Amino acid sequence: MNVKILAATAEHSVFAERICDMILESAKQRGTGIASRTPEYVAQKIRDGKAVVAIDVDANRVVGFSYIETWGHGKFVANSGLIVDPDYRYMGLAFKIKKKIFNLSRQKYPNARIFGITTGQAVMKINSALGYVPVTFAELTDDQEFWDGCKGCRNYDILERTNHRMCLCTGMLYDPEKHKSLWQKSVDFIRRHNARAQRLRFRWWMRHRRQKQKRLVRFAREKK
Numbered sequence: 609m610n611v612k613i614l615a616a617t618a619e620h621s622v623f624a625e626r627i628c629d630m631i632l633e634s635a636k637q638r639g640t641g642i643a644s645r646t647p648e649y650v651a652q653k654i655r656d657g658k659a660v661v662a663i664d665v666d667a668n669r670v671v672g673f674s675y676i677e678t679w680g681h682g683k684f685v686a687n688s689g690l691i692v693d694p695d696y697r698y699m700g701l702a703f704k705i706k707k708k709i710f711n712l713s714r715q716k717y718p719n720a721r722i723f724g725i726t727t728g729q730a731v732m733k734i735n736s737a738l739g740y741v742p743v744t745f746a747e748l749t750d751d752q753e754f755w756d757g758c759k760g761c762r763n764y765d766i767l768e769r770t771n772h773r774m775c776l777c778t779g780m781l782y783d784p785e786k787h788k789s790l791w792q793k794s795v796d797f798i799r800r801h802n803a804r805a806q807r808l809r810f811r812w813w814m815r816h817r818r819q820k821q822k823r824l825v826r827f828a829r830e831k832k
């Protein structure tokens with residue numbers, strides 16, 4: 609068994625159908641609702657470079673998947689659709705896939721907060737290892753389209769009853785601001801300081817130029 613975890617490229621879009629089947633089968637087995645993901649949607653994510661695939665190279669078979677979704681105009685990112693083929697579970701694949709998609713999300717959206725909602729113990733473990741912390745739903749995106757994705761879940765009535773404040777899922781969040789090193793914080797401070805100094809210098813220069821022009825006009829009038 610030779611499994612490779614790869615940032616997906618267009619050639620992997622042929623696996624979209626199998627990925628959707630795996631997601632559907634697992635949702636049926638778990639008796640949970642499922643956000644509708646068509647093979648076209650999954651293939652588009654793959655072509656856009658917003659997905660990670662696990663491929664058993666010897667069998668030329670897709671055995672795991674996850675993809676990136678953005679919410680709230682890119683302020684929030686979710687790594688969704690995590691699935692591992694039942695024959696390949698408990699081998700650490702989900703952890704490797706999550707780590708890869710997390711790093712890809714950080715690279716593509718360095719300032720976005722990365723979040724997820726889950727009831728799965730495996731996902732909670734993996735998220736914690738990546739630096740996510742449990743949060744209330746109020747700290748997650750308020751993008752209605754994201755929450756509409758819960759409509760297919762059989763517990764949706766709980767979410768409705770609590771006015772979207774809580775449900776059976778745990779919200780988990782990775783806030784890049786909280787993981788900045790002292791060095792990064794200092795660089796950010798200096799950048800902000802330099803930008804402000806530049807704005808002030810520009811304003812001073814404009815005022816100086818206006819005054820100079822006024823003086824020249826006055827001088828010309830006096831000469832006449």
Ligand SMILES: CC(C)(COP(=O)(O)OP(=O)(O)OC[C@H]1O[C@@H](n2cnc3c(N)ncnc32)[C@H](O)[C@@H]1OP(=O)(O)O)[C@@H](O)C(=O)NCCC(=O)NCCS
Nearest residue numbers: 634690691692697698699700701702703726728729730731
């Ligand atoms: C959840 C899932 C992705 C885990 O895949 P996996 O490759 O078996 O997970 P890993 O081997 O990387 O395990 C990661 C950790 O979770 C634990 N774990 C895995 N499956 C678990 C389960 N069903 N219940 C509790 N813990 C589990 C592992 O023991 C491991 O913990 P450790 O690091 O302390 O040893 C896989 O079972 C799956 O595809 N399930 C169906 C889809 C699903 O539930 N997706 C998540 C939607 S939020």
